[in-house]
Amino acid sequence: MNNSRAHETNRQFGELSALSRTIICISSGLSCVVGTMEGRLDIPLNGPSLNIVRQCGPALCDVLQSKFGCVATIDGVDFEGQQKKPTVAPEKRFDVQLHSDVRVSVWKGDLTNFRVDAVVNAANEHLQHYGGLALALATAGGPQIQKESDAYIRKYGVLNTGNAIVGDSGSLPCKKIIHVVGPRLSPYPDKYEVSHAEPLLQKAIMSILDKVKESHLNTVAIPAISSGLFNYPLQECANTIVKTVKAYYEKSSGHRPKEIQFVNHDEPTVWEMERACHQILAHNKPKTYSQAAGSTHRSDAKNSTLTVQMGNVHLTLKKGNIEEQETDVIVNTTYSRELNGDISRALLKKAGHGMQQEMYSAHESGCIIITKPYNLQCKAVHHVFAEKGYSMTKQRLSKSVLECLWMAVTCRHKSISFPAIGTGGFHLQKQEVARIMSDAVADFAQKVQTKMEVDFVIFPSDSETFKAFEEQMRYLQTNTSHPSFTHETHSFPHRDDIHGSRAPSPQISLSGPSNEATREAERWLHDLLFKTNGTVTICNNFIQHFGEKEHLQLSRLMKKVAGLQVEAMLCNIQREFVREEEGTMLVMSSQNVSFERKMVDQSTSEFKDRLSTFKYTGLSIVKVDKVENAALKQLFNLKKKQLQCSTKQMFQRIPAQFCEMVSHIGFHAEYAPPDDPAYGEGIYFASTVKRAMEVWKEPYSEYVHFVEAEVLTGNSTGGKRGLILPPAVGTDPLTLYNSLSGPEISVVFSGYQALPKYIITCKIR
Numbered sequence: 001m002n003n004s005r006a007h008e009t010n011r012q013f014g015e016l017s018a019l020s021r022t023i024i025c026i027s028s029g030l031s032c033v034v035g036t037m038e039g040r041l042d043i044p045l046n047g048p049s050l051n052i053v054r055q056c057g058p059a060l061c062d063v064l065q066s067k068f069g070c071v072a073t074i075d076g077v078d079f080e081g082q083q084k085k086p087t088v089a090p091e092k093r094f095d096v097q098l099h100s101d102v103r104v105s106v107w108k109g110d111l112t113n114f115r116v117d118a119v120v121n122a123a124n125e126h127l128q129h130y131g132g133l134a135l136a137l138a139t140a141g142g143p144q145i146q147k148e149s150d151a152y153i154r155k156y157g158v159l160n161t162g163n164a165i166v167g168d169s170g171s172l173p174c175k176k177i178i179h180v181v182g183p184r185l186s187p188y189p190d191k192y193e194v195s196h197a198e199p200l201l202q203k204a205i206m207s208i209l210d211k212v213k214e215s216h217l218n219t220v221a222i223p224a225i226s227s228g229l230f231n232y233p234l235q236e237c238a239n240t241i242v243k244t245v246k247a248y249y250e251k252s253s254g255h256r257p258k259e260i261q262f263v264n265h266d267e268p269t270v271w272e273m274e275r276a277c278h279q280i281l282a283h284n285k286p287k288t289y290s291q292a293a294g295s296t297h298r299s300d301a302k303n304s305t306l307t308v309q310m311g312n313v314h315l316t317l318k319k320g321n322i323e324e325q326e327t328d329v330i331v332n333t334t335y336s337r338e339l340n341g342d343i344s345r346a347l348l349k350k351a352g353h354g355m356q357q358e359m360y361s362a363h364e365s366g367c368i369i370i371t372k373p374y375n376l377q378c379k380a381v382h383h384v385f386a387e388k389g390y391s392m393t394k395q396r397l398s399k400s401v402l403e404c405l406w407m408a409v410t411c412r413h414k415s416i417s418f419p420a421i422g423t424g425g426f427h428l429q430k431q432e433v434a435r436i437m438s439d440a441v442a443d444f445a446q447k448v449q450t451k452m453e454v455d456f457v458i459f460p461s462d463s464e465t466f467k468a469f470e471e472q473m474r475y476l477q478t479n480t481s482h483p484s485f486t487h488e489t490h491s492f493p494h495r496d497d498i499h500g501s502r503a504p505s506p507q508i509s510l511s512g513p514s515n516e517a518t519r520e521a522e523r524w525l526h527d528l529l530f531k532t533n534g535t536v537t538i539c540n541n542f543i544q545h546f547g548e549k550e551h552l553q554l555s556r557l558m559k560k561v562a563g564l565q566v567e568a569m570l571c572n573i574q575r576e577f578v579r580e581e582e583g584t585m586l587v588m589s590s591q592n593v594s595f596e597r598k599m600v601d602q603s604t605s606e607f608k609d610r611l612s613t614f615k616y617t618g619l620s621i622v623k624v625d626k627v628e629n630a631a632l633k634q635l636f637n638l639k640k641k642q643l644q645c646s647t648k649q650m651f652q653r654i655p656a657q658f659c660e661m662v663s664h665i666g667f668h669a670e671y672a673p674p675d676d677p678a679y680g681e682g683i684y685f686a687s688t689v690k691r692a693m694e695v696w697k698e699p700y701s702e703y704v705h706f707v708e709a710e711v712l713t714g715n716s717t718g719g720k721r722g723l724i725l726p727p728a729v730g731t732d733p734l735t736l737y738n739s740l741s742g743p744e745i746s747v748v749f750s751g752y753q754a755l756p757k758y759i760i761t762c763k764i765r
Contacts, residue, residue: 679719
């Protein structure tokens, strides 16, 4: 952003320029029929709307995710100029079990799509991922990886050689990424330089393994650290890495991973790692290079699980107990809210009674109820219900699997475990269940644009069910190589369609974190693509942050796609704004910059208190989310100590697209400027909901959002139009009032003078 530093100065000193709205006209003259299904919306595309989506499909998906938290899948559309790299299945070259029960293996594979708990990135001291493996991982993982790395450097300084940190994996198909700095050598190092670098490479590998232990990771993929851009000789590099891993697990106590995987994509490095493992771990004579290059090793079929790659979905069939799985989501199947089926009892025994208590009051969405994991090793449990509580039909089974998958994507989960749903008390045929569930995953794989790991987990002694699923997996393995299965079209050849099928009809499918979010996304999309009067109104004051680059882009836009492209540009600006604010918060706070929004149970006094506040407003509360953000709370308390004042409970009406931002980085004037800034150009709050409705007269929408906040007004004075700062208290120009006021209005100029407590979603009666 060209004006990022100016924004920072304004934020600290409260110098805010007048805000504006932008209205952009586009020509469409379109019509549409929207088909609605429970928990999901499908919107057909045709004519001009299809052309717009063809040109701007990825940008459209990005905007829907940023504004409403909705995952959009586009079916039957080829995007202009879009090509994706094909997925290459990883190949195992070596496998051995150490005396410590840690398995060590060598793989030829691509770390950007390798499915393990953690991948290791060979980073530089400044965590600038601009070349080699680091660039590949940062590109595949998305901007979150570089953003988090920048935040670390701002807070702690450079990462010294030999040290490692654990970070978020972004869009990579793993749980974590471990950044490690290996030794950097000159282009043609001599033996003396290599001998001095060896202890640093050993330290780097031990730092990785320490992080694996601390984070309780079970599988980690390690490349040949320092052998690329850092010039460490390949043979010596391989020997040092393998020796260090062996020595570490001969002495280490505590958590041990199940497998250390040495993964590289180029044949010479793979062969050197295999050679070193043979010599150091297996004491076998290594193969020649030509033997290694021509081999197609596979793991022992008796010990391996069955896997298939379908686009962005990695499907695994395995034997095991569902309650022992460590994926982000575990799926349960139940007759009712009472967890008394075989799978339910197994999960409940491990999870604890709290899960049953939550089931009694949890909200049901479509076919599923989502609860916390309690003592299970996952992040959420999806409880699948039978039809009307007693029958699991084939249609219900397919719909349930798809809803679990899309809800997992919506909640940004990356892995999910399913049992064989319906083969027990629901008495569906095992072959039928296997076919329906695998077809549902294949259908999901056609459309999903983020990576997902899906496991079918079959009870170890149920060999008949495993055999039925095994047959379906073999079928999928055979047909993923079919020409119609491509990333570009997201098209999977269903059984009836393999020989000369017709392409799927063009449509957008929306799946959101709530029915309200999905409906709001649908309304916005309808106005953008199908509104007949040719006018699109964009209410987003981040347009004031447009720099030269954005204005140049704007001048080149075609009229009919201008609205969508401007929305995409604004979303990029907002992401940059959040990144900068996160950096500032990291410097000022000792807490991690993270937040949670927890839905408040309607039976609690916490919800009923909000209900009474909105009683005579003409609004009905749909839901209340409680905001928890430790960093914002710490900064608010520091401000409270500075101002030495009490707090006021106040309200701000806010567009849906800014609810996540206010939860994440607090209040800013760009989110919700009043229709008439009569008391100054700051951040407005109203003391009552009724007054908030008068201050913010947004265009009609189905849902209305309010933030209830604690506000520090401190020493306040009357406001007036045009003030960009509170006036001085007396003759000292540096001693200013803390806020401005009007009738039932307070205006502050520092976002840290307000703490978001609840986000309340309402409908107008």
